[in-house]
Amino acid sequence: MSEAIEPERARTGSAGPFRQFAGRFCRHKLAVVGLAVTAALILTALLAPLLSPHSPYSVSDTFSSPPSSRHWLGTDPVGRDVFSRLIAASRVSLAVGFATVALYVTAGTLIGLVSAYVGGWVDLIVMRVTDMFMAFPFLMVILVVVSVLGASLQTIVFVLALFSWPTVARLVRSSVLSLKEQDFVKAGRALGFGAPRILFRHLLPNALAPIVVNATFGVAGAILSESGLSFLGMGVQPPAASWGNMLGDAQSLTVLTDQPWLWLPPGLMLLIAVLAINFVGDGLRDALDPNG
Amino acid sequence: MLSYIARRLLISLPVLLGITVINFILMKLAPGNPVDMLIDPNTPPELLQAKKAMLGLNSPPAVQYGKWLLGLLHGHLGYSFSSYAPVADLIAQRIGPTLLLAFASLFGGMLIALPLGIAGAVRRNTALDHALTGLSFVGISLPPFFLGLGLIYWFSLKTKLLPTGGMHTLGGEGGLGDALYHLVLPASVLAAAIVGKKIRYIRASMLDVLEKEYLRTARAKGVRESLVIGKHALRNALLPILTVFGAEIPVLLGGSILVEQIFQWPGIGQLALQSILSRDYPTLMALNLVAAIVVLASNLLTDALYTMADPRIQYR
């Protein structure tokens, strides 16, 4: 009976799954840096009103003035403080990024779970619908829909989510399809568990890793898409500030040549934010899937 | 393989039809119509009505959709609401520059990504490899419009090496050389994203092959390392790598909107943006349809090529 007495502790130690995961994540140095930067950005967004020296909307007496001690990053053609607008924009961009992802990851996960678990006709129809949504060229169709519905923060989030959920649904579906053949799911059915319990207690927790990775990259993608829309004037509308529309306002040769404070900072902020979040996603991928 | 392609095509038909329906619903949801937008507010209402009737805007939506679909089957894509030109002609005028831009960036991106990816795999876990990984992430994360503005600033305004936009020099003679000269910057922006995405993929497929048994055998036989990589590994890694570049075509199509706008490149992307701003529904519907066909076709092509390149993958 010796076999039954002592669990195999040597193989895994007593560390919980989370500690192991954290250890693997921390080995990815860029991911740790990315996480720190992301955290700093989130903090900035949360504390935006406290951190900005001026109101992002108030107009001063100097227009397009270069950086000075009063306006660290100068002022825009309307006379607003660029630094304050940069901080205000972080709020908008991150909010759009996280809200979009929260919306479509939830929807995609639910749809994928149900589609795979129910199977049959439901699954077939869901798959064809995802095919349809995925066949639209992303940026183009989003521009069309935003122009139809009218640009506002809610519309942007809704439209970005509307054309992003199919990827998640397919991801979840394929992991659930393989998971539901596993014996622990059959055991759940044999034990008389209802569909909600099997879906949310057994299938979902085991399908979570790729969802989390996808969601992280999704935040970066949504921020990029929002900035693209705003750059084209179809996204966040002035006077609200977004890194994208700040860059969009700088599309003149004079601004490009002579007023770099108007376009370099928002572009760099975008790059830093997207890069940092992508690094976090990469770290998560490595940590959650040590073999892949 | 043939039955696989046949099945995929069969599946694509309802998908395409669904796309046109979604498209049409979207257009109908739009507030306002082109007549209201284009015509001076002082025009008498009778005239507006006549105009609307002429454009077919008075019939019920289902009829409008049916007419459009019927026309499509006969090869008509309808007439633009803003320029009254046949949509097919508009697209035909614009598709050339977009294709030129797309394939130039695809080709350029490939030429840059291949050696970098291979270098990363061969010198794996060295400083070079880490630098390349970092570079690929920058490529993925760079907003194309920011890169575009940066390139214009440096190459057009500071060093005056390349033009800021357009496809031909104003008042110049045009010609292919001139177009290529204008192509460099916009193609670079699109290529950057491709390079970023593909470096890591190429590196991974190369590593996959490098660890294979037959390469170890080749090394054991004393074949020079450069020959092992150049002849044995590359040949086996190349085909799957090349096929996935097809998957970039849809991405290029979307990206071309931003890039064509920044560089004033007279392609489909610009046409799309103009049509959106002028609520030119027939043009938008046609553009979405063409784009969807391109997306579906390139997905199918990628999958089909991939099966051929890797006999282990079986599609049923």
Next chain:
Amino acid sequence: MTVITESNASRPLLQLEGVKKYYPSRKGLFAKGRIQAVDGVTLDVHAGETVGLVGESGCGKSTLGRTIIRLEHSDAGRILYDGEEITAYSVRRMRPLRTQMQMIFQDPYSSLNPRQRVEDILAEPLIAHGLPRGEDARRSVGKLLDLVQLPRSSRSRYPHEFSGGQRQRIGIARALALKPRLIVCDEPVSALDVSVQAQILNLLKDLQDELKLTYVFIGHGLGAVRYISTRVAVMYLGKIVELGETNRVFDAPRHPYTSLLLQAIPVADPRRRLRERLVLQGEAPNPENPPPGCRFHPRCPFARERCFSEAPSLTGNGHAAACHYPLG
């Protein structure tokens, strides 16, 4: 609803009457075939006994096991549990019966949810059926761990911290949580080390005595089946070809297939090894397209004219075989 009110002693706990199970298979672009995984199985299982199901992989024994406890819908035939016909019960109507019949799975690695602690795995059936919660559930988990001889300290661990044998004990404990009467054991030891197999088999035997359990024991290894079963059913291509008390089937098989199956076991005795042996030739035919007549005839060394066209039925009292020319 059947109106049988005889005493439980004479009525089998489980009755299968002509149970069939097909799987669709895809060939070509549109044509669909079907695989007859279980093709007309009639079998009674009495309370307290262990019926072993043996056969090569693909013979339908595992499908039959899953069909018995209604993890799969049967396509024809009747399934009666304790006299109650459950063949067409919905998931909802099956729910109360889930406390009566349970399953132990083959692969102890995929049969436990890797994200649940042992105590959650064992308490969840109770909670889902509205049985004890809180402190009562805790106590039940402790008792279950005692039953399968695992230390109570195992409760807060995750499945990956255990060995295969220990995990199988957890799986057994989970099957016991609802105090079932019938347990389908689907090759419960074939994924385990040989040294551990005997321990698990002994545990199953002890539990049967202690809890008055009835087993349907699906086995790949004949040794395990012989050790634990009171009766044995031999399956070939979805049909039972021989059925009888364990010792009689193993010592004096009547169906040529059983005989060949038994001889395929490696024998430790060198004197017997030298003796001329009949070998089971070829692979089992495709169940999508079973041969006409007796399904075993393409591989049977004794096949005669009649076997090519006429399918034999399972005949014989006590020790039955589906063969026109039974051995012995």
